[in-house]
Amino acid sequence: MTVEPVAFSDDLASVFQKPVVPRHLAVIMDGNGRWARTRGLPRVEGHQAGAQTVRRVTEACCELGIEFLTVYAFSTENWKRPKEEVSALFGLLEHFLNQELPSLQSNNVRLQAIGRLHELPSNAQRALQETIRQTETNTGLTLILALNYSGRAELEDAIREICKSVANKRLQPGEFTQEHLRQHLYTSQWPDPDLLIRTSGEMRLSNFLLWQLSYTELYVTPKLWPDFTKLDLLEAIEEFQRRQRRYGGI
Numbered sequence: 001m002t003v004e005p006v007a008f009s010d011d012l013a014s015v016f017q018k019p020v021v022p023r024h025l026a027v028i029m030d031g032n033g034r035w036a037r038t039r040g041l042p043r044v045e046g047h048q049a050g051a052q053t054v055r056r057v058t059e060a061c062c063e064l065g066i067e068f069l070t071v072y073a074f075s076t077e078n079w080k081r082p083k084e085e086v087s088a089l090f091g092l093l094e095h096f097l098n099q100e101l102p103s104l105q106s107n108n109v110r111l112q113a114i115g116r117l118h119e120l121p122s123n124a125q126r127a128l129q130e131t132i133r134q135t136e137t138n139t140g141l142t143l144i145l146a147l148n149y150s151g152r153a154e155l156e157d158a159i160r161e162i163c164k165s166v167a168n169k170r171l172q173p174g175e176f177t178q179e180h181l182r183q184h185l186y187t188s189q190w191p192d193p194d195l196l197i198r199t200s201g202e203m204r205l206s207n208f209l210l211w212q213l214s215y216t217e218l219y220v221t222p223k224l225w226p227d228f229t230k231l232d233l234l235e236a237i238e239e240f241q242r243r244q245r246r247y248g249g250i
């Protein structure tokens, strides 16, 4: 007698699924300036404290087995800030990359970056390329820094490339699909984020991953980024695990 494998309905199968951690976590790291202001400190000290949170959250993601962590570090709109703050931010980026390299290596973290990187100050570009190169073969968490990034700039860059393909007749307008667009995004090699965390309580996307966040679960916490702890991350993930993702279905 042959025993037929038991086929569970989709609903029943989900009962047996263990809570899963997001494969891809995206973070809008906001509130460094307010954290500093409430302490009577210069804003740059808020950014320094924020860099420590990046380290904590990266380590926690490694422990949790998250595969991709994308953090919004500098938007195309952040150039509007005083030039002292902008140059302090890029100085801090360079310092962070140099200081964190040993821990990225020991945690098997691969560093990547998205955004209009060619417009960054040349020292920051060099440090970034060097860290990307040195961590290229790591196989654990992929940490993606969004630098001089915005969703609209990314779409503009992608569409420009597609226009070139049409102009030189490699693509017929009638053949164009959203898959072409997806393939031209900076993030084409990675899955879309499952969970987006924004700190500091602001209820907006601020031009982050506009395409990729279509079906991402959103989580906003009032905590300022320098105060965000591993426990806060676990709370966000717990909340994510309670969400029902329907993707337009029932």
Ligand code: IPE
Residues within 6 Å of the ligand: 029, 030, 031, 032, 033, 034, 035, 073, 074, 075, 078, 089, 200
């Ligand atoms: C986020 O903190 C860091 C960057 C945008 C670079 P902010 O600097 O935006 O902090 P707030 O929003 O002024 O408190």
Ligand code: IPE
Residues within 6 Å of the ligand: 028, 029, 030, 031, 072, 073, 074, 075, 078, 202, 204, 206
């Ligand atoms: C978003 O924060 C950008 C980054 C976290 C890098 P902002 O502080 O720039 O966003 P707004 O101005 O509050 O929308």
Ligand code: MG
Residues within 6 Å of the ligand: 030, 031, 032
């Ligand atoms: Mg802000």
